[in-house]
Amino acid sequence: MLDWLFGGSGKRGEEARPLLRGAPARVEPITLRVAMVVHDPVLEAHGGRRLHEHFGWHNPDGLARQYIDDLRACSGGLARYEVVEHHVVDGYPPKVDGFVYDDAEYLRCWARRGGFHQPDAADYHRILAEFGLTSKVLAGAIDEVWLFAFPYAGYYESHMVGAGAIWCNSPPLAGGEACGRRFVVMGFNYERDVGCMLENFGHRVESIMAYVYRNHRGERNLWERFTRYEQRSPGRAECGNVHFAPSSQADYDWGNPRSVLSRADAWYAFPDLSAPPREMRAAEWGGGDMRAHHLWWLDHLPRVPGSTDGVLNNWWEYVLRPDRAL
Numbered sequence: 001m002l003d004w005l006f007g008g009s010g011k012r013g014e015e016a017r018p019l020l021r022g023a024p025a026r027v028e029p030i031t032l033r034v035a036m037v038v039h040d041p042v043l044e045a046h047g048g049r050r051l052h053e054h055f056g057w058h059n060p061d062g063l064a065r066q067y068i069d070d071l072r073a074c075s076g077g078l079a080r081y082e083v084v085e086h087h088v089v090d091g092y093p094p095k096v097d098g099f100v101y102d103d104a105e106y107l108r109c110w111a112r113r114g115g116f117h118q119p120d121a122a123d124y125h126r127i128l129a130e131f132g133l134t135s136k137v138l139a140g141a142i143d144e145v146w147l148f149a150f151p152y153a154g155y156y157e158s159h160m161v162g163a164g165a166i167w168c169n170s171p172p173l174a175g176g177e178a179c180g181r182r183f184v185v186m187g188f189n190y191e192r193d194v195g196c197m198l199e200n201f202g203h204r205v206e207s208i209m210a211y212v213y214r215n216h217r218g219e220r221n222l223w224e225r226f227t228r229y230e231q232r233s234p235g236r237a238e239c240g241n242v243h244f245a246p247s248s249q250a251d252y253d254w255g256n257p258r259s260v261l262s263r264a265d266a267w268y269a270f271p272d273l274s275a276p277p278r279e280m281r282a283a284e285w286g287g288g289d290m291r292a293h294h295l296w297w298l299d300h301l302p303r304v305p306g307s308t309d310g311v312l313n314n315w316w317e318y319v320l321r322p323d324r325a326l
Helices: 051-055 060-074 103-112 124-130 133-139 194-212 222-226 264-269 290-299 315-320
Strands: 030-039 079-089 144-149 158-161 183-189 260-262 278-280 303-308 311-314
Touching: 030 060, 030 133, 030 315, 060 079, 060 144, 060 183, 060 194, 060 290, 124 133, 124 158, 158 194, 183 194, 194 222, 194 290, 194 315, 311 315
Parallel strands: 030 079, 030 144, 144 183
Antiparallel strands: 158 183, 260 278, 303 311
16 A cells, blocks of 8 residues: 555644534445546656646645545544555546547647546446456445546536436446445546535435435425525524525525524534524535535534434434445
């Protein structure tokens, strides 16, 4: 194992995190083994630099460390990712029609911000097969796959694979039913920072929890209640969703300065949701910072023992282990 492969210590990058108020998880930690595949071509015609170095984009290894630490922190120590396989590819992921960029073509497209190949979608079957990842999931050697690449690599933010796979901010992988274990393939763009990675994870949460509560109606649908925000539910705001904080009036409006009544605090005492609302402002979730908002939002996800109305009180179980919990 390479010396940097680790499960987040909770000590890196804390200066960039907001104060998380949620209590430590009262359930057993969930350790997930990850295979990380990075498409980061070496540009021989440009000094032999990797693509991310050439453009001054983020180092994928650093992003992975931040992401692991952030998820461990905002889950109260519950989510413990360990990168156990690390593949760096000197090349570009194949598209569904077999097309593969070379350095010159990709750099031309990026320079003019156009002309990128269509269809854009990456060939997940080929990528998973190249590294034997599906068989490793079935054997229990890994639990999840992270794909890192550049803009227009053709990855979904999250993609579920396997028999019984559900919508996970993208349709299930067609033809992936041959795998008897559901697992998630995350797609990350190293042009962007860890805040965008948390956004990908947040949309995964939204997809899976909407599925969990799909048969609960009205006030029984606690996921619908969790995601209320002032613009959609006047006077009844709670935690909002990935794009809308309690006070937001538009997508990504996490810094909206207006004060609203919110019951977000109640979710720290779940399943007791009797706490009254209070006035809240954007400073609570970072004043418009993407990463801070997403950490604040994820920090409110329930992570306690027991069940309520047939649903586990530890929502992280569904999000992290769809093969076992759904």
